[in-house]
Amino acid sequence: xxxxxxxxxxxxxxxxxxxxxxxxxxxxxxxxxxxxxxxxxxxxxxxxxxxxxxxxxxxxxxxxxxxxxxxxxxxxxxxxxxxxxxxxxxxxxxxxxxxxxxxxxxxxxxxxxxxxxxxxxxxxxxxxxxxxxxxxxxxxxxxxxxxxxxxxxxxxxxxxxxxxxxxxxxxxxxxxxxxxxxxxxxxxxxxxxxxxxxxxxxxxxxxxxxxxxxxxxxxxxxxxxxxxxxxxxxxxxxxxxx
Amino acid sequence: xxxxxxxxxxxxxxxxxxxxxxxxxxxxxxxxxxxxxxxxxxxxxxxxxxxxxxxxxxxxxxxxxxxxxxxxxxxxxxxxxxxxxxxxxxxxxxxxxxxxxxxxxxxxxxxxxxxxxxxxxxxxxxxxxxxxxxxxxxxxxxxxxxxxxxxxxxxxxxxxxxxxxxxxxxxxxxxxxxxxxxxxxxxxxxxxxxxxxxxxxxxxxxxxxxxxxxxxxxxxxxxxxxxxxxxxxxxxxxxxxxxxxxxxxxxxxxxxxxxxxxxxxxxxxxxxxxx
Numbered sequence: 001x002x003x004x005x006x007x008x009x010x011x012x013x014x015x016x017x018x019x020x021x022x023x024x025x026x027x028x029x030x031x032x033x034x035x036x037x038x039x040x041x042x043x044x045x046x047x048x049x050x051x052x053x054x055x056x057x058x059x060x061x062x063x064x065x066x067x068x069x070x071x072x073x074x075x076x077x078x079x080x081x082x083x084x085x086x087x088x089x090x091x092x093x094x095x096x097x098x099x100x101x102x103x104x105x106x107x108x109x110x111x112x113x114x115x116x117x118x119x120x121x122x123x124x125x126x127x128x129x130x131x132x133x134x135x136x137x138x139x140x141x142x143x144x145x146x147x148x149x150x151x152x153x154x155x156x157x158x159x160x161x162x163x164x165x166x167x168x169x170x171x172x173x174x175x176x177x178x179x180x181x182x183x184x185x186x187x188x189x190x191x192x193x194x195x196x197x198x199x200x201x202x203x204x205x206x207x208x209x210x211x212x213x214x215x216x217x218x219x220x221x222x223x224x225x226x227x228x229x230x231x232x233x234x235x236x237x238x239x240x241x242x
Numbered sequence: 243x244x245x246x247x248x249x250x251x252x253x254x255x256x257x258x259x260x261x262x263x264x265x266x267x268x269x270x271x272x273x274x275x276x277x278x279x280x281x282x283x284x285x286x287x288x289x290x291x292x293x294x295x296x297x298x299x300x301x302x303x304x305x306x307x308x309x310x311x312x313x314x315x316x317x318x319x320x321x322x323x324x325x326x327x328x329x330x331x332x333x334x335x336x337x338x339x340x341x342x343x344x345x346x347x348x349x350x351x352x353x354x355x356x357x358x359x360x361x362x363x364x365x366x367x368x369x370x371x372x373x374x375x376x377x378x379x380x381x382x383x384x385x386x387x388x389x390x391x392x393x394x395x396x397x398x399x400x401x402x403x404x405x406x407x408x409x410x411x412x413x414x415x416x417x418x419x420x421x422x423x424x425x426x427x428x429x430x431x432x433x434x435x436x437x438x439x440x441x442x443x444x445x446x447x448x449x450x451x452x453x454x455x456x457x458x459x460x461x462x463x464x465x466x467x468x469x470x471x472x473x474x475x476x477x478x479x480x481x482x483x484x485x486x487x488x489x490x491x492x493x494x495x496x497x498x499x500x501x502x503x504x505x506x507x508x509x510x511x512x513x514x515x516x517x
Contacts, residue, residue, distance in 0.1 A: 186331075
């Protein structure tokens with residue numbers, strides 16, 4: 001039997017974990033899909049994948065920026081840079097969206113899934129318009145979104161960190177490690193952003209949504225397995241196993 | 243539905259795989275054949291070879307769009323774009339793996355990529371069906387097909403920009419300059435747009451396939467612009483053929499829309515109201 005280098009297994013596991021982080025992140029982000037675009041559901045009015053990928057890819061850019069300027073940076077710093085970029089991106093998206101919901105559409109922010117906002121304690125049901133499932137972005141959704149963005153950015157940063165190190169040692173890829181690692185990260189990111197969006201069925205409000213607890217375990221398990229396969233593939237591209 | 247004759251999924255699958263692989267392999271084989279036939283032929287074949295890659299990718303776009311149609315008909319709950327993005331996500335992972343892993347056996351690359359994509363697609367489809375429980379009967383098959391189509395699209399268009407599908411070459415001419423992002427995104431839109439635009443109760447396969455042809459052709463034109471930067475003359479040919487094909491397919495799509503519409507009326511300009 002061929003002895004497998006423990007760093008290879010660590011790398012594969014790290015990629016699997018980061019894929020799972022991205023998957024968990026998607027559950028935190030308040031996405032309302034098309035109903036939210038018409039202010040008939042809580043959340044930002046676009047698809048899960050668009051939001052998760054949008055914030056995650058900004059995280060990827062900030063993480064790679066950190067790595068490019070400080071190649072000796074520890075893993076924590078690269079992950080923090082990714083999380084920060086992602087959080088800034090999603091916070092500004094949610095803020096701009098909130099401005100439009102409040103002053104453009106003119107709806108009070110309310111969640112349909114809970115009676116009281118767990119953070120501010122404000123009652124929600126009295127602000128709900130009839131026939132809708134809430135509107136806008138209540139405080140709890142905003143906070144949940146920020147947590148989700150941090151996880152997603154850190155996840156994207158982690159894959160990039162692992163791969164760029166791995167590929168810069170490869171004979172075949174060598175100097176283009178950043179480009180190849182970035183593109184691969186993007187591929188894994190999209191796969192892991194779409195899987196949970198199938199699980200949540202298009203809309204989720206955040207960690208307070210009952211759906212969160214119901215779908216998170218099976219989505220996270222799926223993402224872990226799929227990301228692990230992607231991890232094996234990624235390591236083999238670098239020429240690690242053969 | 244039943245009275246309208248549709249192209250069978252298998253027929254389109256064969257069209258996508260055979261057409262796609264043929265186009266991709268021609269980018270590699272044509273210059274080799276040219277070397278045997280003399281200098282002038284060699285230059286000519288070397289110039290037109292990359293165009294074949296884009297044409298092959300177009301076949302895969304048509305196949306992929308039909309696979310998206312079959313699965314997205316059930317209602318994914320997340321919008322059609324998500325499936326185009328996962329297709330390209332799986333496709334790019336598999337394409338990079340397939341092309342990189344073969345090392346000296348360059349010719350095996352696209353087939354290894356295709357098989358890898360099918361395996362990844364099958365696993366994701368299986369999990370979507372049995373763990374996430376999406377209850378879409380065609381999920382596993384369509385996910386496999388979409389991943390395979392995605393990888394052919396990525397390799398085909400990359401070969402059109404890089405000249406052939408050797409991984410070192412693709413890294414230099416497609417990855418380093420960022421063209422891969424255009425290939426990724428425009429390719430994703432080419433696959434997802436046809437059904438996203440046509441969905442609804444009066445959706446017809448024929449109209450969708452023409453639209454898929456036109457999105458594939460416009461992607462080819464965009465890839466042609468990128469290839470002009472990397473390959474020069476071959477890129478211009480790709481661009482021109484792309485635009486011509488786009489005009490043809492768009493006209494066909496346009497005719498189908500007119501055919502299927504109950505009536506086509508001009509609304510005129512918005513009337514000015516008096517204050």
